[in-house]
Amino acid sequence: xxxxxxxxxLISPDTELECAAILIRDExxxxxxxxxxxxxxxxxxxxxAGGNMVVPGFIDVHCHGRSGLDFSDATLEAVTRxxxxxxxxxxxxxxxxxxxxxxxxxxxxxxxxxxxVKSGVKGCRIPGVHLEGPYINPKxxxxxxxxxxxxxxxxEVKRLAKIFPVCKISYAVEMPGAAEFTAQLLAEGITPSCxxxxxxxxxxxxxxxxxxxxxxxxxxxxxxxxxxxxxxxxAGFACDDVYIELICDKLxxxxxxxxxxxxxxxxxxxxxxxxxxxxxxxxxxxxxxxxLPVVVSDGAARLASNxxxxxxxxxxxxxxxxxxxxxxxxxSDLVKTTSWNQACALGLKDLGRLEPGYLADIVILDSDxxxxxxxxxxxxxxxx
Numbered sequence: 001x002x003x004x005x006x007x008x009x010l011i012s013p014d015t016e017l018e019c020a021a022i023l024i025r026d027e028x029x030x031x032x033x034x035x036x037x038x039x040x041x042x043x044x045x046x047x048x049a050g051g052n053m054v055v056p057g058f059i060d061v062h063c064h065g066r067s068g069l070d071f072s073d074a075t076l077e078a079v080t081r082x083x084x085x086x087x088x089x090x091x092x093x094x095x096x097x098x099x100x101x102x103x104x105x106x107x108x109x110x111x112x113x114x115x116x117v118k119s120g121v122k123g124c125r126i127p128g129v130h131l132e133g134p135y136i137n138p139k140x141x142x143x144x145x146x147x148x149x150x151x152x153x154x155x156e157v158k159r160l161a162k163i164f165p166v167c168k169i170s171y172a173v174e175m176p177g178a179a180e181f182t183a184q185l186l187a188e189g190i191t192p193s194c195x196x197x198x199x200x201x202x203x204x205x206x207x208x209x210x211x212x213x214x215x216x217x218x219x220x221x222x223x224x225x226x227x228x229x230x231x232x233x234x235a236g237f238a239c240d241d242v243y244i245e246l247i248c249d250k251l252x253x254x255x256x257x258x259x260x261x262x263x264x265x266x267x268x269x270x271x272x273x274x275x276x277x278x279x280x281x282x283x284x285x286x287x288x289x290x291x292l293p294v295v296v297s298d299g300a301a302r303l304a305s306n307x308x309x310x311x312x313x314x315x316x317x318x319x320x321x322x323x324x325x326x327x328x329x330x331x332s333d334l335v336k337t338t339s340w341n342q343a344c345a346l347g348l349k350d351l352g353r354l355e356p357g358y359l360a361d362i363v364i365l366d367s368d369x370x371x372x373x374x375x376x377x378x379x380x381x382x383x384x
Contacts, residue, residue: 001044007019008054012055012353020034021033028356028360055365056335056340059342061273064277067082067085071113072105073109079113082124084122086123091124093124093351101134106131107159127348132196186210191347219233268341277312279301320369
């Protein structure tokens, strides 16, 4: 099956081409045509992108829920709805993300991810899951459930990974045994990341020596930048090799801070995430996160008990628009933060670029960054 996607404003890491075309053979990109190149006449299907932006499919590595359901509900309906509805915001690869909960609940959620993949649902690709917690610092609990916080436990992780692949774990590096836990995760092929943490800069560096190269939802629920200890926020700036997740809804991080982060960090180590909870794509109202009551007002999700932010209702296409408007940086740089950096940090091959040999995970966006079409493996799985 050959598909020709023509009249594209192609935007890929370090590349922007007007009036380009993409030839897709089965699941992969076969060729990119620059303006003026003769286009093939033997395509089975020709799709006109209408001069709209054509970008690599987004990779959301931190997402708890969507459209009324949460991955930690541990139901096939929940993960299936996430896998289908995330296509509407341009996400083609998803790491459903758990919360600080009992092992049996985590195991049940991972089992639904395995069932989703086995069922062949035509939704997002789900290569694995992201465990946020339960190995966090209770002093930086955020919207996590304190009843289930526990020390790092590699044996628990191995039990869970037997059910379904665990791609990433976010935890506090200052907890007992956490630095060594970092090396243990890497030995299992799992990406370690730090958050919900009061770590000093030196404590982070101890984990960095063991291979830590990621910070989850940067600036949120981590030790702040201070003139006596630069903490985890300082670590994100000081360590050039560390990837940082950003929730660019202009609420978790204000526009001035977003601009500063991009100015200091650059586009090569930033990963846009949604950190979305079940209210994403839903109206304001009362919801839950990890069993805790949440009130959503004007799109902001907060714990009913104390007003703490409780995930977001952000969609990745809107995050992409926000950083474009705030920073004014070239889209060929900013697009790295939507998929390429995630693929590099997690070792996901053949994703994140529009180049020959890469999987044909492609999104067409209008001028307001709203999704028109989403393609996974060379197949259009959602259209507006």
